[in-house]
Amino acid sequence: MKCFFCTNDLDNSDEHIILNSLNGKLHSKEIICSECNNFFGAKLDSVAKDFFNPILLLLDFKNASGIIAENMQGEKDFLLRKDKSIIQTKPKIIKRKIDGKTLVSISGDPKNTVKLFDKYVERLEKNGGKKLASRLEEKTDNQPIRIKAEFKTSPRIDLLLNKIATEYCAYNKILTKGAEELALKVRNLDDNFQNLFYCNPKENFREFKSGEISHYIKLWPNEERIYIYIELFNVIGSIIIIDNDYKGEDFCFQYYQDAITGEKFNDYPDLDNEHFQSIIELDLKTADFADMTNKLFKRNQDRNFSKLFDDVLAEIRQRLEKEVLDGKITDAEFNEKMIDESTSFIAQYQIENPYMWEDLDDANNDEINYIHSNLRENQFEEFCKKNSKLIGKKVRIDNDKIYITEKFEKVPVTEENGIQIIKVSVVLYNGIERKRIPYREFFEGIGNK
Numbered sequence: 001m002k003c004f005f006c007t008n009d010l011d012n013s014d015e016h017i018i019l020n021s022l023n024g025k026l027h028s029k030e031i032i033c034s035e036c037n038n039f040f041g042a043k044l045d046s047v048a049k050d051f052f053n054p055i056l057l058l059l060d061f062k063n064a065s066g067i068i069a070e071n072m073q074g075e076k077d078f079l080l081r082k083d084k085s086i087i088q089t090k091p092k093i094i095k096r097k098i099d100g101k102t103l104v105s106i107s108g109d110p111k112n113t114v115k116l117f118d119k120y121v122e123r124l125e126k127n128g129g130k131k132l133a134s135r136l137e138e139k140t141d142n143q144p145i146r147i148k149a150e151f152k153t154s155p156r157i158d159l160l161l162n163k164i165a166t167e168y169c170a171y172n173k174i175l176t177k178g179a180e181e182l183a184l185k186v187r188n189l190d191d192n193f194q195n196l197f198y199c200n201p202k203e204n205f206r207e208f209k210s211g212e213i214s215h216y217i218k219l220w221p222n223e224e225r226i227y228i229y230i231e232l233f234n235v236i237g238s239i240i241i242i243d244n245d246y247k248g249e250d251f252c253f254q255y256y257q258d259a260i261t262g263e264k265f266n267d268y269p270d271l272d273n274e275h276f277q278s279i280i281e282l283d284l285k286t287a288d289f290a291d292m293t294n295k296l297f298k299r300n301q302d303r304n305f306s307k308l309f310d311d312v313l314a315e316i317r318q319r320l321e322k323e324v325l326d327g328k329i330t331d332a333e334f335n336e337k338m339i340d341e342s343t344s345f346i347a348q349y350q351i352e353n354p355y356m357w358e359d360l361d362d363a364n365n366d367e368i369n370y371i372h373s374n375l376r377e378n379q380f381e382e383f384c385k386k387n388s389k390l391i392g393k394k395v396r397i398d399n400d401k402i403y404i405t406e407k408f409e410k411v412p413v414t415e416e417n418g419i420q421i422i423k424v425s426v427v428l429y430n431g432i433e434r435k436r437i438p439y440r441e442f443f444e445g446i447g448n449k
C-alpha cells in the first residue's frame, strides 16, 4: 500500500489522526509513510501545541509547558508552571528613603531574591555603606495573575485541520479525487484553504454535555459533496468540504472520544442539520475561540466538582437519613441540614485558580464573567439583590473555622469603553477576621442553591 501523501510505500509508521499531543487515540499504520510522518511532525505538531498549550496546562496534560503571566499592572514577571504554581520570575526591588536611611525591599522567588539581596549588601558595603537590619519573610502572594492567550484561527490552524480531515478520509478509505487533491495540498504545506468554515461558537450546531471535554469527527456526503466536521476540545469546531463532486454511495463515519481520559464513546452527538446549511452560507473563515475556551474551563470545573460532590453528598444524605430513621431529626430538619451541610462542604472546596483570562468582552456581557468573577459596575446592586439568599450562610474553611457570609464586595478591575468592570468577592466573617473569596470560587462551589 502507498502513503496517502506521497508515492512511498507504507512502512509501518503509526499516525495519530488527532494528534498524540492532544491525547488523540485514533491511530493507524495504513495512512502515511515515516518520511511524511516525520515531515508533518516537524512542521505541524508545534502549531497544535502552541495553540492548545494554555488548555493543556489547565487540564493538567503532562506535555504542557509553563506560560508567562502578568499581574494587573501588566508586569510580565510571572510564570504559571505546569503544577499550577506561580513563580515570580524577576525579583522586584523597591527602595524608600526614611530619615537618611534607605529601606530596601526585594520580593520574588525565594532563591533569586536572597541571592539578589546578598549581592545588594555586598555592593553597599563596598561603597562604604552598612546593613543596619534585615528581615526575611515568607508569604504567599495572592494578587490576581492573568495570562494573555490568543485563541484565534490562523492559516496554519486551517492547514492542521485539513491534515486531520485528509487522514480521516484515508483511514476510512474515502479515496475520492477531492480527498487526494487535498492530501497533495496538505503535503505541500499550502495553507491557503477556502474549503473550511468555523462553526458552533454558540453551540447551535451541536450542544455539549455538562462536564464534556472531547474530540469529535464526522465524515459524510450530502448533496454531491463530502463534508467533515472536526471538533477539538470543543473549542475549535470546523466544517471542511472534502469533495465538491461526489456521486458515490452514502456513508457516515464518526469518531468520538473523551479528550482527557481517552475513553471512546459510541453515543455520537446530534448535529443540527437545519443549522448545517447556514454554516456554509455564513462563510466564516476565521474565528475567535476565547468564549469557547472559557466555557471549556467551566465544564472542566463542573466535571471535577461533580465527581467530588456526588461522593460527599451521598455520604451526608446517608448519615442524615439514618438520623431520621433513628428519630433524632424530623423530615423538615433533614432538608434544612442537607442544605446546610452541603453548603459548608462546598465552601471548603475552593478551586485554586488564581489566574484570569483576558478574553471576554465584559463591557457587553450581561452575565457575570464566570472565570474572572467580573461584572459591570452598574449591575452590582442587582447582583447583590439576586444573590441575597447567600448572605448569612455558615461556611467552614481553613481547617474547620466557621465563617458567616457577610456581604458581597466589588473591586475595580479595568475600564472597557468607559464602562467600569469590577471583580466580585464574597466576604466571610468569623467575628475576628474577614476573608474574601472571588465570587466564582465561592458561588460555583455552592452550585447556586
Ligand SMILES: [Zn+2]
Pocket: 003, 004, 005, 006, 007, 008, 032, 033, 034, 035, 036, 037
Ligand atoms: Zn509519504
